[in-house]
Amino acid sequence: MTYLLLFIEFFKIGFFAIGGLASLPFIFDLVEKYDWFTGPELANMIAVSQSTPGPFAINIATFAGYETAGIGGALVAIIALILPSITISLLIVKVLINWRNNKFVEMAFSGLRPATAGLIAAISISLISLAVCGTEQLSIHASIAIKPLIFLLVLTPFVIYFQKNPLIFVGLGALVGIIFQF
Amino acid sequence: MLPILQSELVNRRGWLTGSELMDFFAMAQCQPGPLAVNCAVLIGASRFGTVAGIFAALGMAFPSLLFILAIAILLQNFIHIPQVAQAMAGIKTAVAALVISVAVRLFKDGVKGFIAFIFFIVSLVLLVFNILNPILIILLAAGFGIIVGLIKRKKERKA
Numbered sequence: 001m002t003y004l005l006l007f008i009e010f011f012k013i014g015f016f017a018i019g020g021l022a023s024l025p026f027i028f029d030l031v032e033k034y035d036w037f038t039g040p041e042l043a044n045m046i047a048v049s050q051s052t053p054g055p056f057a058i059n060i061a062t063f064a065g066y067e068t069a070g071i072g073g074a075l076v077a078i079i080a081l082i083l084p085s086i087t088i089s090l091l092i093v094k095v096l097i098n099w100r101n102n103k104f105v106e107m108a109f110s111g112l113r114p115a116t117a118g119l120i121a122a123i124s125i126s127l128i129s130l131a132v133c134g135t136e137q138l139s140i141h142a143s144i145a146i147k148p149l150i151f152l153l154v155l156t157p158f159v160i161y162f163q164k165n166p167l168i169f170v171g172l173g174a175l176v177g178i179i180f181q182f
Numbered sequence: 183m184l185p186i187l188q189s190e191l192v193n194r195r196g197w198l199t200g201s202e203l204m205d206f207f208a209m210a211q212c213q214p215g216p217l218a219v220n221c222a223v224l225i226g227a228s229r230f231g232t233v234a235g236i237f238a239a240l241g242m243a244f245p246s247l248l249f250i251l252a253i254a255i256l257l258q259n260f261i262h263i264p265q266v267a268q269a270m271a272g273i274k275t276a277v278a279a280l281v282i283s284v285a286v287r288l289f290k291d292g293v294k295g296f297i298a299f300i301f302f303i304v305s306l307v308l309l310v311f312n313i314l315n316p317i318l319i320i321l322l323a324a325g326f327g328i329i330v331g332l333i334k335r336k337k338e339r340k341a
Contacts, residue, residue, distance in 0.1 A: 014215050016317050021284055025309055025316040032312070044261075047273040048253050050280065054246035055218040062250040074251060078243050085215025086239045089223035090232055092209065104328055109212065111301055111327020113292030115319060118305030121285040125310060127278040131271070148275045155276060159283040169276045177272020178265050 002069045003076050005034070010061050010080035018112065023057040025119045027064060028126060031136065036068040039136035043127070051170040057081060128152065147180050183218060197229050218242045297330055 009030060017023040024046070031039050045067065049059035058078060065077025092099060099105055126136045132149045133142035151173075159169055176182075184207060191197050198206075203225075210220035222242045227235025260266045293302045301323055308314045314322075 012317060016214060016320050018214050018320075019211065019217065021281060024281070025319075029315055043274050044257070044270055047270055047277050048257065049250070050277045051273060052246070052249045052253060054249060055216040055242065057216040058219070058243050058246040059250050062247050063254055066251060066254050071251065074247060078247060082215065082219045082239050082243055085213070085219045086223050086236055088213055088215065089210075089220050089239075090227055090235055092213070093224060093227040093235070094232075103331070105212075107328040107331025108324040109327065110298070110331060111323040111325070112320065113288075114298040114301035115305040115323030117285060117288035117292050118302040119309055119316060119319065120281065120288055121302070122306045122309035124278065124281040124285050127274075127281050131275040131278040145271075148271060151272070151275050152279055156279040156282050159276075159279045160286050163283075163287075166280050169280060170273055173272040173274075173276025174269040175272065177268040177270070177275070180272075181264075182268045182271035182275075 003072065006065055006068060006073055006076045007080040009033075010065070010077045011083060013057070013061070014081040015084040017057065019116060021056060021120055021123070022116055023060060024123045027060055028123060028136065030064070034068075037064065039126075039130060040134055041067065042136075043130040046127070047170075050166060051174075145182070147182050151176055151180075151182075183221075187221065191225065198225060216242075301326070 009026075013023050013026040017026055027042065027046075028039075030036060031042055037045070042064075045060060045063040049056055049063055052059050058081060061077040061081040062074045065073035065075070067073075069076070125138070129138050129142070130136050131152060132145055133139075134145070135142055155169065155172075184203075187203060187207070188200065192200050192203055206221055206224045206228075210217050210224055213220045219239045219242050222238035223235040226238030257266075261270070289302065293299055305319050305323060308319050309316065
């Protein structure tokens with residue numbers, strides 16, 4: 001049963017998440033829906049997926065599947081995630097090679113682009129909360145960890161300004177975490 | 183990812199030209215699903231057929247499977263070591279900063295004009311306050327995008 005639910009959820013993610021980190025809002029949604037993993041566990045999974053080579057969406061699907069149902073779960077999650085992508089790409093190669101020039105597709109994207117920006121902005125709030133308060137829901141009762149907060153405030157402008165390889169910042173994060181004993 | 187595709191597929195294998203690669207890459211960015219898998223299937227299938235496209239997708243996913251399983255198993259055993267937990271806390275903070283920067287970039291690239299800003303704010307609020315799930319937000323955004331587009335076209339025709 002868990003395998004089937006994993007398959008359905010990751011198939012949906014594969015179908016509806018367009019672009020790099022777009023899978024994040026959907027994965028956060030799973031925390032609310034099932035008891036597969038908690039917010040803080042998800043934060044660890046995201047941290048690992050971002051620091052490992054390979055597409056982020058596949059990394060996080062593998063980790064989430066493994067956490068939920070072991071190695072079989074990881075395989076189910078990966079297959080479900082890439083199935084829509086494979087099907088749609090094959091369709092495009094065979095019949096829809098000019099789909100991008102369709103005016104309705106262009107109109108849909110004029111709504112999807114800003115909405116995706118909004119979803120990722122919402123997720124960055126959850127991630128800040130997880131890094132600084134250890135919980136994904138913002139609350140006035142949450143205790144704030146000062147060291148990660150300062151690091152976040154210092155690091156963020158650098159990351160925005162210098163569009164470098166994410167792994168540089170991930171490595172820096174690990175180093176700062178150990179040196180300043182987060 | 184683009185530099186590796188360029189050096190391996192264009193320069194070393196000669197499976198496609200640089201400009202074909204750019205076309206596929208642009209197309210893959212607009213499709214649902216992981217960009218890398220989309221690229222793999224588009225290139226594999228258009229050059230060598232359907233089965234090749236599927237194999238290319240599996241090839242893209244396989245290293246992730248190995249790396250993540252290895253790390254997940256290691257992490258289970260070593261997360262109780264203080265330095266490992268501290269490093270993870272530092273990485274989590276860095277990842278938050280990275281995702282903020284992605285949000286900023288998406289905002290700069292994709293939110294142009296008042297209507298786009300409304301789309302941005304509404305999806306942000308709907309997700310932060312858990313009012314709708316992400317799939318519904320995406321579907322509504324696409325739907326309203328089409329509606330707004332059609333209204334705009336009507337106005338342009340009248341004018």
